[in-house]
Every structure is written in C-alpha cells, then in structure tokens.
Amino acid sequence: MIVTRFAPSPTGYIHIGNVRSAIYPYLLARQNHGKMILRIEDTDRARYVEGATELVEDTLEWLGLNWDEGPIVGGDHGPYFQSERQEIYHDWARKLIAKGRAYADPTPSDQIEKYREQCNASKTPFLYRNFRPTDTPEWQPGIPLRFKAEPKSYEWHDEVMGDMHAGPEVLDDIILIKKDGYPTYNFAHIVDDAEMGVTHVMRGVEYLSSTPNYLALYEALDLPRPKLVSLPHILAPNSNKKLGKRDGAKSVTEYRQDGILPEAMLNYLACLGWNDGTEQEIYTKEELIAKFSLDRIQNSGARYDETKLLWMNGQWIRSIFDEQGPEALYARTEGFWPSVAKTHSEEYKIKVLSILYDRLRALADLREMSAYFFSDPEINLDFLINNKFIKKMSEAEIESLLKTTIAKLASIDAWDADNLQQALNDLLQETGKKPAELFSLIRIAISFAPFSPALNLTMEVLGKEIALARLNAVASAI
C-alpha cells in the first residue's frame, strides 16, 4: 500500500510551495487507494506560531485534501505532532548510541564557531566529523546528540531527479537531538516516516543535498529506504530564484481571501511542475487523481505565474456558473460583495452576478465591479467628458443626447433586455451616432465604471426608475 505524508512546520504562513507539497502526496495516495498522513513538524519551538496548525488543517479542508491519519482524524501511528513524540525519538536515539553510531557532544557553540572559522580561513570545507570530540559523556537529554558519520559514497534513485550519486565529503556528524531535547528535522522525519510506514517521501528539492546523510541514517538504523520524490522549486516570476514572500506571491490564505476558488488553486498548483503530456489545462480533482504520475513531475524549477492563476480562476468561475447554475456560484460569493449590497435581496444579487460573472477573475473583483448596482455612483463629469468616444462631443450635444435617450427609455412599458435593445437600436437610428459613442455615454452615465456588462442587461437589472434617475442626474449636471 502506498503511504504518503504531508509534514508542514506550523509557522503560520502557508506558502504556495507548501501547499503543492500536500497536493502531490494526496494525489498519489488517492490514485493508488493508499493513505495520506498529516504530520505536524513542530519541534522548532522558536518558529512555532499559535494557531498555525489549525490554519494548515483549514487550508487542506478548503482544498478538499483530506488526510487518513493525523490531527483530528487520529490513526494507529500517532501522536501526529512531533512535539508529542519525544520518547519515540529518544528510544531510536538510544539504538544508535548502542550501536556506536551516535554520541553526546558537549562542545560549546562558540568552540564550534571557531572550528568553522578555522576552516573558512584555510578554505577547507567545514566538516564536524574532523573535530569530533574524543572524550564524550554519556548522553542524556540536555546534551546535543550527534550522528557518528562514516565517510562513504552513496547512490540512490530519486523518482523525479533520476539516478543520484554523492561522495563521502557530504557525510557529516549531523545533530540528531538538540540541547532542548527536541529532535532535529533530519532525525525526526527519518524516525517518523519509518514508524508511520511512509512509502513515498515527497518534499521540496531543497532536501536533496542532505539525502546522503538521510541514507546513512536509514542504514545505521537498519531501515528500508522509502521512495524519494524531490519536488522542483517554484521559481519567482522574474528570476531563477525560489519564489519567496518578497516576490509578491501571496500566501494561500490571502488568495483565498481574494476569492480564488479552491478548485482553481488546486488545479493551478497541481500543474505547476507537473503535466500529463497533453494540452489540457483545466482539471477537476478527480481528473488529477486519475492522471497524476510521478514520472511526469518536471525536474527543473516551475515558474510561478499569478496571471495564469487568475485566468484559471476565471475559467472555474464560469464553469461553476455554466454547469452548476447561478445559485451554485452565488453560494461561493459570500463576503465578496460590496458592503452596500447587504440590504439587497439574494434574488437581485444573483441577477447582478449573472451578468457580471464572466468578467470576474477573482471573486473579490465583485466589490468594485458591482458597486454601481447597489448604490448610485458619484457623478464624475471629467471622467465622462474625457472618454475617448465622448471627447469630440460638445456639452450641448451630450445633454441633448441624454435627453433624447431619457425620453425614449421612459416610453418603454415592459422594461426587459429585448425591449431595451430595441430602444437602443432605435436611438442609434434617430441620433445618427455610432454605437461606441452613444452607448459609452449611456453606460458611463449610469455606472461611472470603466467596464460594464452589455448595456441592455445592465439597465434591465438596475430597473427603469434607477436607470432613468441616473441619466437625469447627469443631464442636469452637465
């Protein structure tokens, strides 16, 4: 049975890359009817942030990535918080001590620093095993415990990076248990993956360089090697550096607050560094589960592209509306309407959504894009007069066009999209204006927005009274 895991550190910020490291293990486990474990790697107490675990859980639930063992759901291999597994790590540490493969190291940190400086000065790589103390005390929590490395070469296969080789120069006496009694990541994940029966270790490629040390630990502990799957870096939009907070990439929480749909987030991140070899871009979760394969994860960095994410989100917004209906999309929009929309009925908001949805990239676009459906826009004559189609008209002409329009529209009995379109066509005939000229004028007068849906639809939703009142207000302000 395939067992994968997602092992985040609860630092409070969920980076795009963190989430992708959850998606691939999830897809592999589901595809093979295996298991995905959620393990919280909280042994770095200095970086621990209150509430961060809940944020991880909530984000995974939002994306629909359920786990089979871990916090909330439990399981046979708990606890799933590393901070609660102290005894387990200490037991495994004692096994290594008994085999002569680990030692307590009381060397003070300033002394270690001196060794490092010494190496820097002589331009030799700093390897702690060259400074291994000769006389070491018996280990007890409170003293750092180090691995006793044997310098040798390793070969291994990485499911993404291929056949790998490393020489003895990378093998070192890494710390297994810190002074505070907590294990390091290097040791804890080896123990946990083994205890939890993880078959596929999928994580960022940044762990690749430490892999020989992990292989040495598996060996020293007589553990079988799991399959190793290094996920490529996500690169910043404009450089070949790893995507960081400074590159303007938002956290998953922020994208969620902007109204990126979980379907789009999942779709986008799954395809960031993986493809199925076809041109397909939009995948449901079920399709991803069916099509995912380790051998199509790319081994070079994947460039982050927010525009693509927004495009994909727009596609998902349209597909929910078109396939599941207006109510289904409306149900996703809570919290994304302008505050003035509060007093309006659900029915009205669904109408607004129905004419706006195909322009949305994120649901939060609704706040600005729909504002004039809920309250009268501020009249901004400069904005009106400077429109490229209106610029050429005199104020008198604008006023007269508005008055003709008002008279025409006022005569409509049944205020619906068809009759409105008919009236607009008649107005073109009567005034001799080009559609862009006349319609820009009417559109701006009723919305003062840079874009709006088709004019007849916009006016139908606004209603006769409001549409005419806005046209009148502008006619008298001119």
Ligand code: GLU
């Ligand atoms: N706790 C590590 C991190 O958040 C996870 C690495 C792993 O998946 O083994 O980067």
